[in-house]
Amino acid sequence: MASELTRRNQSHQPHPSPPPLATSPPTSSRSRVVAAALHRLFFVFVGIGIATLFFHAVLPKGFQTVPPQQPSLHHHHPDVAAAVSSELSHRRVLYEAAGGGGRMNAGGKVPLGLKRKGLRIVVTGGAGFVGSHLVDRLIARGDSVIVVDNFFTGRKDNVAHHFGNPRFELIRHDVVEPILLEVDQIYHLACPASPVHYKFNPVKTIKTNVVGTLNMLGLAKRVGARFLLTSTSEVYGDPLQHPQVETYWGNVNPIGVRSCYDEGKRTAETLTMDYHRGLGIEVRIARIFNTYGPRMCLDDGRVVSNFVAQALRKEPLTVYGDGKQTRSFQYVSDLVEGLMRLMEGEHVGPFNLGNPGEFTMLELAKVVQETIDPNARIEFRPNTADDPHKRKPDISKAKQLLGWEPTVSLHQGLPLMVSDFRQRIFSDQKSTMSSYGGTTSA
Numbered sequence: 001m002a003s004e005l006t007r008r009n010q011s012h013q014p015h016p017s018p019p020p021l022a023t024s025p026p027t028s029s030r031s032r033v034v035a036a037a038l039h040r041l042f043f044v045f046v047g048i049g050i051a052t053l054f055f056h057a058v059l060p061k062g063f064q065t066v067p068p069q070q071p072s073l074h075h076h077h078p079d080v081a082a083a084v085s086s087e088l089s090h091r092r093v094l095y096e097a098a099g100g101g102g103r104m105n106a107g108g109k110v111p112l113g114l115k116r117k118g119l120r121i122v123v124t125g126g127a128g129f130v131g132s133h134l135v136d137r138l139i140a141r142g143d144s145v146i147v148v149d150n151f152f153t154g155r156k157d158n159v160a161h162h163f164g165n166p167r168f169e170l171i172r173h174d175v176v177e178p179i180l181l182e183v184d185q186i187y188h189l190a191c192p193a194s195p196v197h198y199k200f201n202p203v204k205t206i207k208t209n210v211v212g213t214l215n216m217l218g219l220a221k222r223v224g225a226r227f228l229l230t231s232t233s234e235v236y237g238d239p240l241q242h243p244q245v246e247t248y249w250g251n252v253n254p255i256g257v258r259s260c261y262d263e264g265k266r267t268a269e270t271l272t273m274d275y276h277r278g279l280g281i282e283v284r285i286a287r288i289f290n291t292y293g294p295r296m297c298l299d300d301g302r303v304v305s306n307f308v309a310q311a312l313r314k315e316p317l318t319v320y321g322d323g324k325q326t327r328s329f330q331y332v333s334d335l336v337e338g339l340m341r342l343m344e345g346e347h348v349g350p351f352n353l354g355n356p357g358e359f360t361m362l363e364l365a366k367v368v369q370e371t372i373d374p375n376a377r378i379e380f381r382p383n384t385a386d387d388p389h390k391r392k393p394d395i396s397k398a399k400q401l402l403g404w405e406p407t408v409s410l411h412q413g414l415p416l417m418v419s420d421f422r423q424r425i426f427s428d429q430k431s432t433m434s435s436y437g438g439t440t441s442a
């Protein structure tokens with residue numbers, strides 16, 4: 001090193017005045033300069049050689065430059081979309097085979113700090129009834145979950161038991177506004193589901209379904225995540241076909257009071273399929289039928305929660321119309337199992353997820369009487385507009401392709417919901433009384 005520096009210094013010194021011809025011929029000085037230049041060139045080439053060797057042999061493959069594999073935004077041909085989709089699925093399989101942490105570095109050691117076991121999953125509407133049960137299952141499976149919720153109908157209480165878990169995050173955010181998150185999967189549930197709530201601000205409901213779904217599909221496109229839409233049996237409207245098969249296109253009123261929800265979900269399905277076909281995004285669509293269970297909103301106008309809350313409060317059970325309209329009721333754990341199978345499977349859907357066991361409103365009222373209070377009275381009221389007469393899923397497709405079917409009967413599931421409602425209704429009453437100085441001694 002010292003000699004190199006010395007040489008460099010020498011080469012930067014001003015040239016000495018030419019010595020007398022007799023003692024130092026000019027040819028020998030020129031050859032020294034040429035030799036020094038060749039020497040320097042040699043070191044430059046050795047340096048380049050070492051660097052090339054290092055990048056090609058020492059660094060793991062994941063760090064080397066690879067041609068970009070993201071689908072072009074201009075792929076519109078179905079074959080191209082299918083090819084892109086299968087490429088994405090292939091990458092996902094590789095990702096999962098690598099334990100979810102080796103996407104960029106399948107061959108080498110995972111650098112410290114980048115290693116993680118589960119998937120990163122966002123659940124929009126995760127503080128709501130269905131969403132919070134889904135979050136429980138995903139956290140139990142070992143995934144990291146980000147809940148995005150504006151708390152319109154959801155409650156922090158539904159997910160409070162995960163506070164402090166480093167694999168859980170809760171973000172107060174309205175899906176009508178864009179959000180950027182690095183995730184592998186998106187379960188998109190954000191939307192009020194009960195008529196009382198979705199009719200409260202119908203324009204906001206349709207905005208949530210259209211703009212909210214667009215934002216989440218945009219996120220899926222941007223980060224290469226798989227996207228699952230929770231659609232609804234309401235897309236069948238007041239069905240003329242019974243039971244409803246996924247190929248049935250429905251009988252929906254586009255200008256009715258429920259249209260903000262029905263048509264909103266239909267548009268959300270359309271957007272989901274267009275992102276899939278046009279942009280190669282991996283999507284899944286679930287059409288959910290009436291679901292019940294713990295953590296449902298009290299007094300949300302849905303028939304099961306209405307009956308249970310009324311029976312517990314010793315109020316009459318309100319039956320709309322003649323009570324002969326039918327519904328099928330699925331327990332929430334069955335639905336969550338179906339949603340997860342759909343997300344993990346290879347089929348886009350749509351899939352009906354519901355319990356095909358059919359009950360009239362009067363039969364349901366009887367089960368509630370048996371479970372809570374045999375003396376509960378039934379009160380008839382005029383029916384609401386656009387209330388479908390019959391609703392029962394055909395779940396053959398989910399049985400065949402997802403290997404899924406409900407396992408919890410109404411007689412098994414209802415008591416679980418009743419104990420949750422009992423605890424919430426009576427602890428609410430206690431806290432109301434104590435805030436008026438009724439029961440506490442303090």
Ligand SMILES: NC(=O)c1ccc[n+]([C@@H]2O[C@H](COP(=O)([O-])OP(=O)(O)OC[C@H]3O[C@@H](n4cnc5c(N)ncnc54)[C@H](O)[C@@H]3O)[C@@H](O)[C@H]2O)c1
Binds near residue numbers: 148149188290
């Ligand atoms: N429960 C059912 O019987 C049923 C039936 C069919 C479809 N679904 C669908 O399943 C999903 C979940 O339903 P649920 O029963 O849990 O309803 P829910 O009302 O309990 O949950 C919806 C959640 O979304 C949140 N939310 C609403 N608008 C939002 C917005 N703009 N931005 C962010 N968060 C928002 C709410 O605060 C709530 O936490 C919904 O998409 C619903 O349409 C449910």
